[in-house]
Amino acid sequence: MDDKRLRYILILLLLALLVGGGIKMLNADDQPVLISDQSVEDQAGVAGVGTADDNQEGKVAVYITGAVKKPDVYFMAADARVQDAVDLAGPQPAADLSKLSLARHLLDGETIDVPRIGDISVSGQTTEVGQEETTGKININSANQTLLETLPGIGPAYAGRIIEYRQGHGGFKSLEELKQVSGIGDKRFEQLKDLITL
Secondary structure, three states, X not given: OOHHHHHHHHHHHHHHHHHHHHHHHHHHHHOOOOOOHHHHHHHHOOOOOOOOOOOOOOEEEXXXXXXXXXXXXXXXXXXXXXXXXXXXXOEOOOEOHHHOOOOOEOOOOEEEEEOEOOOOOOOOOOOEOOOOOOOOOEEOOOOOHHXXXXXXXXXXXXXXXXXXXXXXXXXXOOHHHHHHOOOOOHHHHHXXXXXXXX
16 A cells, blocks of 8 residues: 555544544534432522522511521511421420411511520510510510610620529519619619510
8 A cells, every 4th residue: 555545544534533523522512401400499499598590579588596406587488387487497306386376377577586495485575577565665574685685775795694584583573673683783774664574
């Protein structure tokens, strides 16, 4: 076989390889990229986790806190109930669900504070954001940390002491007993006495 014929055969083989490889690459580009529908649905269905593309229209946002494993803001269907939101947050073994109205429909913007067994009942206190007790005064035997901090001169430290005192003494028996809390003297009590109740 002369050099000319050998060169011709090699060129043909090279062209065949190039053409075959190009066709294979074109076919590969035409293949759709598969995304698992399940993973997308799982991510979109996680309450409290959203993206800019998420459409929250028709949903309600509720903040679940207290005796739960995953306190967070959860986006729930408009017809969801308290039980649904608490289940998502994962109640702790110490959670006292008997103190919650589990069958109630959720309200947009509300906070649900899941109590622990042995906590003082929060009777009369509403949970919707921005609302106070029906009496207009803050119940020092039932108000949570956030509510206590709305009182004048009561920051996180004082609110924590109030809660610690009432838990250790079975609640306040009188308004004046508040002065037994470390740091709350006569002057501070005078600022508070018309704003609090038992």
